[in-house]
Amino acid sequence: MDRNSERTALRAHGRRFASVLGGHQSSGTRHPLVAVAMALPLAILLAVVFGGWEAVITQASSVAGMLGR
Structure with a gap:
């Protein structure tokens, strides 16, 4: 297996793992x-x-001071 296909397989595994944990946002952003x-x-x-x-x-x-609180 070459490095590119290894990375692709790793990403796919990560997406499957993330979906099990509660979904994956396609934008890649996370709520603060x-x-x-x-x-x-x-x-x-x-x-x-x-x-x-x-x-x-x-x-x-x-x-807190920077946020004005």
């Missing part, structure tokens, strides 16, 4: 809340493991 829901657990885990709560609070405050 879905992205947050995916990233937040890992961010919390890393903050706990590395003791970075102060940095997390500082960054969250900065983002």
